[in-house]
Amino acid sequence: MHLSIVIPLLNEEESLKELHDWIVSVMQSNRFLYEILFIDDGSSDGSWEVVCDLAAENPQVRGIRFLKNFGKSQALHAGFRQAQGDIVITMDADLQDNPEEIPEMVRKIEAEGYQMVSGWKKKRYDSVLMKNLPSKLFNWAARKTSGVRLHDFNCGLKAFRREVIEQIEVSGEMHRYIPVLAKNAGFSRIGEQVVQHQARKYGRTKFGPERFINGFLDLITIWFVSKFGKRPMHLFGALGVLMFIIGFGFALYLGIDKLFINPTGRLLTDRPQFFIALTAMLMGIQFFMAGFLGEMILRSRKSGDRYTIYDQVNLSTGKA
Numbered sequence: 668m669h670l671s672i673v674i675p676l677l678n679e680e681e682s683l684k685e686l687h688d689w690i691v692s693v694m695q696s697n698r699f700l701y702e703i704l705f706i707d708d709g710s711s712d713g714s715w716e717v718v719c720d721l722a723a724e725n726p727q728v729r730g731i732r733f734l735k736n737f738g739k740s741q742a743l744h745a746g747f748r749q750a751q752g753d754i755v756i757t758m759d760a761d762l763q764d765n766p767e768e769i770p771e772m773v774r775k776i777e778a779e780g781y782q783m784v785s786g787w788k789k790k791r792y793d794s795v796l797m798k799n800l801p802s803k804l805f806n807w808a809a810r811k812t813s814g815v816r817l818h819d820f821n822c823g824l825k826a827f828r829r830e831v832i833e834q835i836e837v838s839g840e841m842h843r844y845i846p847v848l849a850k851n852a853g854f855s856r857i858g859e860q861v862v863q864h865q866a867r868k869y870g871r872t873k874f875g876p877e878r879f880i881n882g883f884l885d886l887i888t889i890w891f892v893s894k895f896g897k898r899p900m901h902l903f904g905a906l907g908v909l910m911f912i913i914g915f916g917f918a919l920y921l922g923i924d925k926l927f928i929n930p931t932g933r934l935l936t937d938r939p940q941f942f943i944a945l946t947a948m949l950m951g952i953q954f955f956m957a958g959f960l961g962e963m964i965l966r967s968r969k970s971g972d973r974y975t976i977y978d979q980v981n982l983s984t985g986k987a
Contacts, residue, residue, distance in 0.1 A: 669700040670773065671752030675742035676705060676760035680712040682868035686762055687721050687728065694768045699773075704726045704748045705760070709736035715978065722980045734977035740842040747832040749982060755832050759823035761867055768862045772826035775858050783831055785817050785846055786824035786862035808883065812890045813847040817859050817939040820846060824862055830854075840881055844889050899965065903958030905953045914947030 672690060676683070687703065694701045701872070705718045707730065718730040731745050743757060754773055758764040772784045791802075802821065809820045821843050835848040846857055895902040917940050925935060935941045 669752055670702070670754050670769070671750035672695070672701060672703045672747075672756045672758065672769075673743060673746035673750055673878060674703065674705050674758055675708055675734060675739050675746065676710065676714055677708045677761040678710045678712045678714060679869070680714045680717055680749050682760060682762045683714060683717045683721065686760060686766075687725070689762075689845070690766045691725065691727075691808060693940075697770050699770075700729055702751060704746045704749055705730045706742040707732040708742045709715075709733045719980050726981070728795065729981040730979060731976055731982065732978040738839045738840065739949065740840055743842055743845075744793065744837045745976070747837070750829070750832065753829050755827045755829060757823060757825045757827075762869070763865045763867055764822075764824040765863045765865060768824060768860065769826070772824075772860055775860065776826055776828060779858070780856060781858040782828050782856040783846065783849050784826045784858045784860055785819065786822035787817070787819040787859050788822050788864035789861045791864050805886075809844070809847070809886055812886055813844070813850065815846050815848055815850050815857060817857070819859075822862065828854075838887075840885050841889065843885065847889055871932070897965070899961030900958035903954045903961060907953070907955030907958060909951070910947045910954060911951030914944045914949075914951060917941075917944035917947065 674686070683705070690701075690703060695700075703721075703725075704727065705721075707715045707718060709732075715730070715732050718732075719727070722730055723730040729749065731749065733742070733745075746757075747755065754776055756769055756772070758766070768786065772786075775784045777782050802819075806818060810816060811833055825845065827849075831849050831852070831854050834852045834854070835845065837845060837848065841848065850858060920939055921935055921938065921944065925932070
């Protein structure tokens with residue numbers, strides 16, 4: 668298998684047939700060996716029935732259906748686990764990504780040695796206030812924080828070498844940061860390609876303004892994980908030791924003052940330095956224990972699926 672095209676979807680019944688025919692046309696004109704994986708993330712319309720019809724018509728179509736809506740990251744995770752191609756393409760199901768960009772992305776990976784190529788929707792057909800400006804701010808913050816020099820982290824159209832998707836785990840809401848996850852896994856050859864952005868043809872967007880708030884929170888999370896995810900003791904242990912030293916220093920000062928300098932002065936409990944010392948030492952111990960527990964969890968955790976598959980087609984028996 669040459670290409671695996673992974674398409675997460677939610678209530679995109681109207682666009683699936685047209686998207687499928689468009690992809691097939693591109694695949695055949697370029698003589699690609701391909702498969703198309705539709706991941707139905709708990710659609711409430713007739714999307715799954717359309718996927719089953721497409722799978723019956725085209726043996727290259729495969730499908731997974733979640734029991735409920737688990738999110739785009741989980742859909743991509745499931746698709747990555749089932750993909751068989753040497754190069755994996757991700758794209759959205761709303762016809763806003765252009766399949767005709769795929770051959771050039773494949774060429775960049777095969778001829779130029781990129782491990783991942785991310786699309787850049789340089790000209791967008793979205794609301795300026797609701798999407799364009801927040802997206803520019805979000806991408807600027809992601810570049811500064813992660814060190815990955817991409818203009819559009821959230822573009823759904825991306826291409827990966829197979830080894831990339833085998834080494835990264837997309838969970839939570841981390842689909843926005845797949846390039847950062849790839850970089851953290853050691854894949855530094857990340858390229859970018861200007862792609863055409865299509866105006867939405869059917870339905871309406873599934874994302875609201877809250878996605879940018881969640882995106883910035885996830886950005887903080889992935890920055891922290893990339894810096895200290897493999898060594899939590901380096902952060903929490905250092906903070907713990909620092910706080911304990913500060914607290915112990917205050918306690919030592921109070922002890923020397925009370926025993927040798929001013930033994931008839933105020934009670935220790937009447938002095939604010941006493942509570943600073945007590946609080947700092949307790950916080951130091953707690954920080955240190957947090958780092959220790961983090962190290963223990965890191966060494967014992969096992970990653971598991973965070974979604975429930977309700978149905979599938981063409982994955983094992985070839986029947987829905």
